[in-house]
Amino acid sequence: MPTLARRSVLRALSAGTALAAALALHAPQASAQAYPDKPVKIVVGFAPGGTNDILARLIAVKLQEKLKQGFVVENKPGANSSIGNDFVAKARPDGYTLLVSSSGGLTTNPILMKNLPYDPAKDFEPIALLGTFPLVVTVPATLPVKNFAELVQFAKTQPEGKLNHGTPTTSFVLVAETLTEKTGMKFNHILYKGSGPVVTGLIGGEIQVGVLDSPAVVAQVRGGKLKALAVTTGKRSAALPDVPTVAEAGYSGYDTPIWTALVAPKGTPEPVLATLRTAVAEILKEKDTVDRMQALGLDPGDADHAALARRITSDIARWSAVARTAGIKAE
The missing domain is CATH 3.40.190.10 (Periplasmic binding protein-like II)
Incomplete structure (x- = not known):
């Protein structure tokens, strides 16, 4: 092949490679901007009937209405929710597999379970604190x-x-x-x-x-x-107003709430996270959502993901101290 022709071919190949690389680089961003364009799975690490399952189904219906795409709850119970949590931790970080996790799955499993296959602080992107409850x-x-x-x-x-x-x-x-x-x-x-x-x-x-x-x-x-x-909270539950607090029963200063959060796999594109955070923030302020949650004894949360990240870290420290005092070791 003549030198000039060979150079032309090489330039064309180089340009094609650069174009392919550019397309690959921008593909996730383009996909994120179209999110969601197919059904989204919300995993719960417990059997149906508990708070995480109830909240996941409530949020799924609301997200489906708001984002015009299917949101389907899938229960993966077992091993203190670590089976479902690990499934999401290892899922493709594209926003189509999410996790509704108890505070236990994110803050006490690391303390009480040996060889936990996921790291709550490193393997998830916080989206929203869905609610706290006694x-x-x-x-x-x-x-x-x-x-x-x-x-x-x-x-x-x-x-x-x-x-x-x-x-x-x-x-x-x-x-x-x-x-x-x-x-x-x-x-x-x-x-x-x-x-x-x-x-x-x-x-x-x-x-x-x-x-x-x-x-x-x-x-x-x-x-x-x-x-x-x-x-177990410092104030009575709106759902059970006649039931006293532990403090009212004679043990002053006792206040121990639990919470539930929505998270995504680490590395989920920021535009996808922003879409979810905005939608969930709006959902948690809607009157029918607030009424439904309060009827169940839940206080609605918020989409302050930075605060949620800090809460995970501080709760791990708190529960570590409780476990040490109780002599409970990881198994």
């Missing part, structure tokens, strides 16, 4: 106690002075342990795959107490199948 000290309707003080006394009559406590997640274990610090009440912790199964266990008499998320128990308390004895 846990409710709940017992079967048939348990012979009328209030929280009687439950503390009843615990002392049990074998080894312990109540069988059903729990869906590690964070609830640590909240129960803060009650141990305050009251001296002790527990045998029995792990379930979600709050729904714990409620079933309470009604069936398999366990004696559940320190559970309010949305999971409100209906059964109102229906008379369960008794709510106290809430």
Whole structure:
């Protein structure tokens, strides 16, 4: 091939390579700007029926209405929600796989689980704090106690002075342990795959107490199948206004809320995150959303993702101290 012709071919190849590289570089941005252009999966690491599942489905419906695309909830329960959380951590970071996680999945699993396959601080992009809520000290309707003080006394009559406590997640274990610090009440912790199964266990008499998320128990308390004895926040729950706080039951200063958040895999494009944050921020301020959440005992959150990142870090430190005091080690 003549030298001139060869140079022309090389220039053409070089230009083609540069164009391909430029297209590849801008493809994610173009895709992000069109987001969402196909259904989005929202993963929940628990069985249906608990707060994370309820909130995920509420947010999914609202996002579908606002962004004109399908948002589908998929439950992946097991291993204190770490199966579902790890699935999302390793998913393609394109905004089409999201996670609704309990505070436990992001702040207590790292403390209580050895060889956790994901890092809450490094593997996720915070989108929004969906809501905070009390846990409710709940017992079967048939348990012979009328209030929280009687439950503390009843615990002392049990074998080894312990109540069988059903729990869906590690964070609830640590909240129960803060009650141990305050009251001296002790527990045998029995792990379930979600709050729904714990409620079933309470009604069936398999366990004696559940320190559970309010949305999971409100209906059964109102229906008379369960008794709510106290809430773990510093103020009463709007969903259960007649139920005293632990502080009101005689243990001043006690205030231990739980929360749920929406996150995406690390590396999700910023335009996608911005779209989701804007949409969720609007959803959390809508009157019907606020009314629905408050009826379930939830206080709506916000889309301050930087504050959520700080909360994850500070809660890990807080729960680490509780675990050390309780002598709980990672397993």
